[in-house]
Amino acid sequence: MPAYEYVCSKCGSKEIRITGINDHKVFCDQCDGEMFRHVDPESLLASYATSQVNAR
Ligand SMILES: [Zn+2]
Incomplete structure:
Protein backbone atom coordinates (compact mmCIF):
# COMPACT_ATOMS: atom_id res chain seq x y z
CA MET A 1 0.00 0.00 0.00
CA PRO A 2 1.22 3.49 -0.75
CA ALA A 3 2.52 5.74 2.00
CA TYR A 4 1.99 9.48 1.82
CA GLU A 5 3.26 12.37 3.84
CA TYR A 6 0.47 14.31 5.50
CA VAL A 7 0.68 17.80 6.95
CA CYS A 8 -1.59 19.01 9.74
CA SER A 9 -3.61 22.11 8.84
CA LYS A 10 -3.59 23.26 12.47
CA CYS A 11 -0.16 22.64 13.92
CA GLY A 12 1.80 21.84 10.77
CA SER A 13 3.21 18.55 12.03
CA LYS A 14 4.07 15.99 9.39
CA GLU A 15 3.35 12.29 9.47
CA ILE A 16 3.77 9.42 7.07
CA ARG A 17 0.49 7.52 6.75
CA TYR A 48 3.47 17.29 -15.47
CA ALA A 49 6.13 15.92 -17.80
CA THR A 50 4.07 12.79 -18.38
CA SER A 51 0.94 14.80 -19.24
CA GLN A 52 2.95 16.90 -21.68
CA VAL A 53 4.14 13.76 -23.44
CA ASN A 54 0.64 12.32 -23.58
CA ALA A 55 -0.79 15.57 -25.01
CA ARG A 56 1.31 15.25 -28.15
ZN1 LIG B 1 -1.82 18.94 14.42
Whole structure:
Protein backbone atom coordinates (compact mmCIF):
# COMPACT_ATOMS: atom_id res chain seq x y z
CA MET A 1 0.00 0.00 0.00
CA PRO A 2 1.22 3.49 -0.75
CA ALA A 3 2.52 5.74 2.00
CA TYR A 4 1.99 9.48 1.82
CA GLU A 5 3.26 12.37 3.84
CA TYR A 6 0.47 14.31 5.50
CA VAL A 7 0.68 17.80 6.95
CA CYS A 8 -1.59 19.01 9.74
CA SER A 9 -3.61 22.11 8.84
CA LYS A 10 -3.59 23.26 12.47
CA CYS A 11 -0.16 22.64 13.92
CA GLY A 12 1.80 21.84 10.77
CA SER A 13 3.21 18.55 12.03
CA LYS A 14 4.07 15.99 9.39
CA GLU A 15 3.35 12.29 9.47
CA ILE A 16 3.77 9.42 7.07
CA ARG A 17 0.49 7.52 6.75
CA ILE A 18 -0.29 4.46 4.73
CA THR A 19 -3.56 4.86 2.88
CA GLY A 20 -5.82 2.39 1.14
CA ILE A 21 -7.80 2.86 -2.05
CA ASN A 22 -10.31 5.13 -0.36
CA ASP A 23 -8.86 8.46 0.61
CA HIS A 24 -10.00 8.68 4.19
CA LYS A 25 -9.61 11.83 6.18
CA VAL A 26 -6.51 11.81 8.33
CA PHE A 27 -6.40 13.44 11.71
CA CYS A 28 -3.38 14.69 13.59
CA ASP A 29 -2.14 12.74 16.58
CA GLN A 30 -0.89 15.93 18.21
CA CYS A 31 -3.88 18.28 18.03
CA ASP A 32 -6.65 16.27 16.33
CA GLY A 33 -6.65 18.71 13.42
CA GLU A 34 -7.39 17.62 9.86
CA MET A 35 -4.35 16.58 7.84
CA PHE A 36 -3.80 17.04 4.12
CA ARG A 37 -1.61 15.08 1.80
CA HIS A 38 1.71 16.75 1.24
CA VAL A 39 2.54 16.64 -2.46
CA ASP A 40 6.12 15.95 -3.33
CA PRO A 41 7.33 18.62 -5.83
CA GLU A 42 9.32 16.00 -7.70
CA SER A 43 6.30 13.79 -8.30
CA LEU A 44 4.33 16.87 -9.40
CA LEU A 45 7.01 17.63 -11.97
CA ALA A 46 7.03 14.02 -13.11
CA SER A 47 3.26 13.97 -13.64
CA TYR A 48 3.47 17.29 -15.47
CA ALA A 49 6.13 15.92 -17.80
CA THR A 50 4.07 12.79 -18.38
CA SER A 51 0.94 14.80 -19.24
CA GLN A 52 2.95 16.90 -21.68
CA VAL A 53 4.14 13.76 -23.44
CA ASN A 54 0.64 12.32 -23.58
CA ALA A 55 -0.79 15.57 -25.01
CA ARG A 56 1.31 15.25 -28.15
ZN1 LIG B 1 -1.82 18.94 14.42
